[in-house]
Amino acid sequence: MNLLMLSDVYFPRVNGVSTSIRTFARSLARMGHAVTIVAPDYGDDSGQEQHDGHGEFEVLRVPARVIFFDPEDRLMRADAARAMRDALGLREWDVIHIHTPFRAHAMGVQLAREMGVPTVETYHTYFEEYVGHYLPWLPTALGRFVARAASRRLCHGVDHLIVPSAQMVEVLQRYGIDTPHTVLPTGIDLAEFQGGDGARFRERHGIAGDVPTLVTVSRLSLEKNIGFLLRIVQRLVGEFPDLLFLIAGEGPDEARLRRLAGELRIEANVRFFGNLDRRTTLLDAYKAGDAFVFASPTETQGLVLIEAMALGVPIVSTAVMGTATVLRDTHSAVIAQEDVEAFAAQVAQVLRSPELRARLSAAGPNDARRWSSDTLMRQVESLYGSLAQQRAELATT
Structure with missing residues (x-):
């Protein structure tokens, strides 16, 4: 399969989401799938990176700017994201996997709609608990309301969710999210x-x-x-x-x-x-x-x-x-x-x-x-194949 992964964060930014994405990509590439990651350009040498360093999968960088309240991260520039989306639209994809809820999500959902490709999104982060740390000027109750509303909108915009734990599924269900889901942690190599x-x-x-x-x-x-x-x-x-x-x-x-x-x-x-x-x-x-x-x-x-x-x-x-x-x-x-x-x-x-x-x-x-990531990624491979088959069947009816 040709697999596209989109994220607003990736190495050299070190965190659990970056690690999870790389684990997905490496495991799936070892299984014989073609994997492309699209992520922000952090400057230095990251914008020149075309592969992960081992030739296992492709990495494409999008010009980005610093976020004033979170200088470690980057926000892909809107014009550059549009140009990347147009370029990606010229290629063939079996599944689009979105990992973050910002520019990457918008790019993935629009690209999937235009191309008729199924979308998967991993709910990596418990945003309701994080919003107060990153937007401390926002009243707590309002921040939680915004995080829940945004989660509902984002999750209802994709075909399938990957949720790392049953406890997080319970949270999403309390939000009123009924998107089909699979409980599947990333694991490690x-x-x-x-x-x-x-x-x-x-x-x-x-x-x-x-x-x-x-x-x-x-x-x-x-x-x-x-x-x-x-x-x-x-x-x-x-x-x-x-x-x-x-x-x-x-x-x-x-x-x-x-x-x-x-x-x-x-x-x-x-x-x-x-x-x-x-x-x-x-x-x-x-x-x-x-x-x-x-x-x-x-x-x-x-x-x-x-x-x-x-x-x-x-x-x-x-x-x-x-x-x-x-x-x-x-x-x-x-x-x-x-x-x-x-x-x-x-x-x-x-x-x-x-x-x-x-x-x-x-x-x-x-x-x-x-x-073990290899064991867990077999379940991801099966999910991708099922979604691609369902979409193909719908296209022929």
């Missing part, structure tokens, strides 16, 4: 999450092998709830004075988190490492942790939890929305409430017990196998 050398990471950064260490991998933004994890560290340093909290990721909340660490008097216990290379140093960072900690309440997927499982890193996490789906029936994670005392007690239990850490670690790779 397990081959990419093997190895890793925690001792090497510790040595490189001057961390002794016996220092108790927590790690998290996340975009640094308010909705990721990393401030809560800093309070966990503050609660634990009395028992574990040498405790280190390693934070891998970048984002707009970094300055506030650094200030908070200072206010909590744990600057010496917290280290920020920015975005690390997913093939090398990120794997080492995961493995450097005695436990991976996570507490975001708004995840639709929680891919970093699956990555930690695959690498055999013990997990302590809340289980809400997508993380509840990922952590259900696992043996590699300790589930904690979003309460400082309760969460800290669970982390302390893991840090105190080498036996517990070993048991959680050993269970991780087996837990991660449920989320």
Whole structure:
């Protein structure tokens, strides 16, 4: 099949949506499908990119501008988006898969209408919970109303939804959205999450092998709830004075988190490492942790939890929305409430017990196998084929 994927965000912008799109594209390309991704041009070298770096799929960039309230992201220019839509209309597509609700959505829906091609959209982001963080000047009730109304309009404009968790389906149903859907998390390429050398990471950064260490991998933004994890560290340093909290990721909340660490008097216990290379140093960072900690309440997927499982890193996490789906029936994670005392007690239990850490670690790779992208993408392939066949049958009647 010829598959077109449209998104308002993609690498070099690092986040879960970018990772999900690349996982989709790589898996489907390995299955023999022709995949094209259309995404914003972030400047530098991204506008010159024609392939993903391995020749597996095509990447087309659309000139874009900086968004004043979210400088990490880009908005495709309207004239450039129209020109790209016209160029795409000269090619043949079996399915158009939309990943974000802005210019990419409008481009995909109009292109599909003109060409008679079925549309799929993944509901990646719990927008109702995010709108207050990105538009703080908007009254909360109004922001939630706008997010729900926009979600209804967008979801009713496509043929089929991919929703990463059953919990997110319940949210969409409360919105009154009745578009046909499939519950399907992206999963990860397990081959990419093997190895890793925690001792090497510790040595490189001057961390002794016996220092108790927590790690998290996340975009640094308010909705990721990393401030809560800093309070966990503050609660634990009395028992574990040498405790280190390693934070891998970048984002707009970094300055506030650094200030908070200072206010909590744990600057010496917290280290920020920015975005690390997913093939090398990120794997080492995961493995450097005695436990991976996570507490975001708004995840639709929680891919970093699956990555930690695959690498055999013990997990302590809340289980809400997508993380509840990922952590259900696992043996590699300790589930904690979003309460400082309760969460800290669970982390302390893991840090105190080498036996517990070993048991959680050993269970991780087996837990991660449920989320193999190759297995999950077979379901996507089947969905695409079914939609294309239905559209072809309608065209002949």
